[in-house]
Structures are given as C-alpha cells and as structure tokens.
Amino acid sequence: MSAPEEVIFLLDVDNTLLNNDQVVADLREHLTEQFGTTASDRYWEIFETLRSELGYADYLGALQRYRLERQCDTQLMLMSSFLIDYPFATRLFPDALAAIAQMRKVGPTVILSDGDVVFQPRKIKQSGLWDAVEGRVLIYIHKERMLDEVVQRYPAKRYVMVDDKLRILAAMKQIWKERLTTVFPRQGHYALDPANIAAYPPADVTVEHVGELATMDLSVL
Structure with missing residues (x-):
C-alpha cells in the first residue's frame, strides 16, 4: 500500500459531473x-x-x-x-472538467460511482471523465458500502466527496465522520427534490453548480 495522500477528491458522475x-x-x-x-x-x-x-x-x-x-x-x-x-461528452455540466483540474491541484481525483459493468464505464470513458481523473475509476453497486475498499485502493488522511445525493453524503459522513468533507451540488432531480433535502442533514458545503468548484479555493476543504 502506498503512503496516504493528504486529501483525495471522490467524485460521483450522474447529475454531479454529467447531466444524466x-x-x-x-x-x-x-x-x-x-x-x-x-x-x-x-x-x-x-x-x-x-x-x-x-x-x-x-x-x-x-x-x-x-x-x-x-x-x-x-x-x-x-x-x-x-x-x-x-x-x-456533450452532457458534461459546464466547467466540470475545469473543476476536476482545480481539484487535482490539491489532491488526486477519483471517480466513485454506482452502476453496471458495461454502460457506466462506457459513459465515463466517452464523456472524457476517465481521462480527466487519469483512470482512477471505481464503480460499485452501493458505493457507500464500499468505503473500506476505497481506503485500501486510495489511502488518504482526508477525503472530499462530491455528490448530488444527500443520502449518499449522509451515509458516508456517518462512517468517516470528520475524515470526510461532503460537497453537495444542487443539480438534477434528486438534489432539487424538497423531500430528499428534508430527509437528510445538509452537506458541509453546498454549491449550485459543480462548475463553481473550478474557481473555488479548494484547500479550505
């Protein structure tokens, strides 16, 4: 196992980086x-x-x-x-790739997605996201249940998770606690559903669009 990174950015795909x-x-x-x-x-x-x-x-x-x-x-x-x-590639949210590039100035970026083993990898490849994270791609059935596996593959002292689903962010925060900073881009039908928003605690950081991260000082995360 390699030495832990100071921070690793974990990125969802659907309705986080790509307008699914x-x-x-x-x-x-x-x-x-x-x-x-x-x-x-x-x-x-x-x-x-x-x-x-x-x-x-x-x-x-x-x-x-x-x-x-x-x-x-x-x-x-x-x-x-x-x-x-x-x-x-035409469905990436504005400045999604720029946001990834900004994150990579602070720490490695890793795609952490749910999905099948054929269509989801192709979506990530064809959109350009695979290359944007230099091939660091994890796809699980329930990613919030695979955090031990994430740590084993990409060890870090701290993690930042960017996801449009508060349910996922809350589940991961419950396990990693202060080791995790959660970022919630309010994009897509899950993120804009009042019932979903009311059902879970707020994220550590909320942005209206993932592209906002492209110009944000991410070291504060």
Missing part, C-alpha cells in the same frame, strides 16, 4: 419516436423494476428484459445503438 437527467430525457424521446408511447412506457416500467431489484440504474439490462417481450422486433438494435453511441 438530460440523457434520460433524450432516451425517452428516442424510444417514443422509434417505438411509440406504449413501448416506451413499458421499457421504463421494466427499468424501474430492475433498478429496485439491483439498487442501481441498468439501462442495457432493462433493454435485455424488454427484448424478451419483443423478440421479433429487429428495431431493438437501434435502441442499443442509441445508448452505446450516445455523445456523453
């Missing part, structure tokens, strides 16, 4: 245009069922289940192509 709400809206529009409203609604029903079973969003897994109901529909290949070839 817009990706979902584009996919929904594509499904409706190509297959109709009924088929689109059915796909999203399967998607939500699968997410409740797995604990993370699995777009390709939902497509596989949907295919079992429509095995004769060759157009389904167009749906998978839309997901695989999606221009994720």
